Amino acid sequence: MDRPVPDTRPYDAFLLVSFGGPEKPDDVVPFLENVTRGRGIPRERLVEVGEHYFSFGGRSPINDQNRDLLAVLQLELRSHGIDLPIYWGNRNWDPYLTDTLAQMRADGVERAVCLFTSAYTSYSGCRQYRENLYDATVAVGEGAPHLDRVRHYFNHPGFVAPFVDGTVGALTQLGNEGYDTAATRLVFVTHSIPDAMNEASGRFTTGEALVGGAAYVREHRDVAAQVADAVADRTGVARAHDLVYCSRSGSPHVPWLEPDVNDHLEELAAQGVASVVLVPIGFVSDHMEVIYDLDTEAKETAQRLGLGFARVPTPGVDGRFVAAIRELILERAADARGEDPAQPVVGELPPSWNVCPVGCCANLREPERPALLGEDR
Ligand SMILES: CC1=C(CCC(=O)O)c2cc3nc(cc4[nH]c(cc5[nH]c(cc1n2)c(C)c5CCC(=O)O)c(CCC(=O)O)c4C)C(CCC(=O)O)=C3C
Ligand SMILES: [Fe+2]
Numbered sequence: 324m325d326r327p328v329p330d331t332r333p334y335d336a337f338l339l340v341s342f343g344g345p346e347k348p349d350d351v352v353p354f355l356e357n358v359t360r361g362r363g364i365p366r367e368r369l370v371e372v373g374e375h376y377f378s379f380g381g382r383s384p385i386n387d388q389n390r391d392l393l394a395v396l397q398l399e400l401r402s403h404g405i406d407l408p409i410y411w412g413n414r415n416w417d418p419y420l421t422d423t424l425a426q427m428r429a430d431g432v433e434r435a436v437c438l439f440t441s442a443y444t445s446y447s448g449c450r451q452y453r454e455n456l457y458d459a460t461v462a463v464g465e466g467a468p469h470l471d472r473v474r475h476y477f478n479h480p481g482f483v484a485p486f487v488d489g490t491v492g493a494l495t496q497l498g499n500e501g502y503d504t505a506a507t508r509l510v511f512v513t514h515s516i517p518d519a520m521n522e523a524s525g526r527f528t529t530g531e532a533l534v535g536g537a538a539y540v541r542e543h544r545d546v547a548a549q550v551a552d553a554v555a556d557r558t559g560v561a562r563a564h565d566l567v568y569c570s571r572s573g574s575p576h577v578p579w580l581e582p583d584v585n586d587h588l589e590e591l592a593a594q595g596v597a598s599v600v601l602v603p604i605g606f607v608s609d610h611m612e613v614i615y616d617l618d619t620e621a622k623e624t625a626q627r628l629g630l631g632f633a634r635v636p637t638p639g640v641d642g643r644f645v646a647a648i649r650e651l652i653l654e655r656a657a658d659a660r661g662e663d664p665a666q667p668v669v670g671e672l673p674p675s676w677n678v679c680p681v682g683c684c685a686n687l688r689e690p691e692r693p694a695l696l697g698e699d700r
Contacts, residue, residue: 513605
């Protein structure tokens, strides 16, 4: 029996938009300069982060992870009869967004749907990508493809499910190592951001009023609670859980989201907790923040404290996440055609917007900087 071919109109291409990372030692410093241009990051922090990259041979895993994701997504789309060309561009390293958009124009792409490798609402995870897409579109000039984006997918079932399985697997591993896993603490981890960036996250204007805000923390709390509940159902044990942060940067005088994961492990050990599962819900793949800040630094902290430690994988190329990307593309296409597609979510929060509302996730340093993919485009 022939299956109906899924309708991707009005899109004629898919664009994966990511962060980018260095691929050899000589790339590290220019990459860090790209990332931190105009962001007020102290020099000592840059030297320290450079060392993280050098300790892994000057190569971040993020580009290879995106190459793998694109290869698997290509198969996923083709096996569902979807013949959409796929492209990839980064904010901070080759292939740069400008080059990718120029290639898309040369290939005759007129309207593409984007997905960012960042699941949550914040300046760093959303508007900053939108600003870079604006700049790239301007750099390409006349004939640059028109772009839309899929909604934030933090609460898409296909993003959350791999964390649930991974947490059950990590508990099994700790059990095999002899820990009493009924008492294991679930420690959900994401990237710290400045408190002010969190306050502005998902905050937007309607008429004269400023509404919303703190979406970054609210979304992570929702996902953490959802994963903890699903793990309780699967294992028959409800465990305490916390949301903590890694990769703090910036000036020490500026408040960022706390507690830091390492400080939190100290606190848990002092309370008599014997083992922890780290669940990196803030990240889409096992890139440098995960393999350095969690697998290297936080793991060392746990070992020093005598805590049993297991880290859950990120969604990466998990089949459910890849299927979720396909579903998000089709959902966004249906919405663009004026239909009213189902928008599956888990947890308490509703599906996020497809088009960012006016002013949302403000750039607190350069409030006037233009961005694509919003009502204020
Ligand atoms: C929320 C968030 C995400 C998740 C959303 C998303 O995925 O986009 C994320 C991802 C990533 N961050 C990454 C790398 C870096 N982030 C930095 C700096 C910063 N990140 C911030 C926030 C976030 N970052 C912030 C508020 C800063 C301070 C400077 C500023 O206000 O803009 C710096 C500079 C050094 C330092 O300051 O630490 C580096 C090198 C990589 C690549 C990893 C690899 O190479 O494998 C990835 C995926
Ligand atoms: Fe970052």
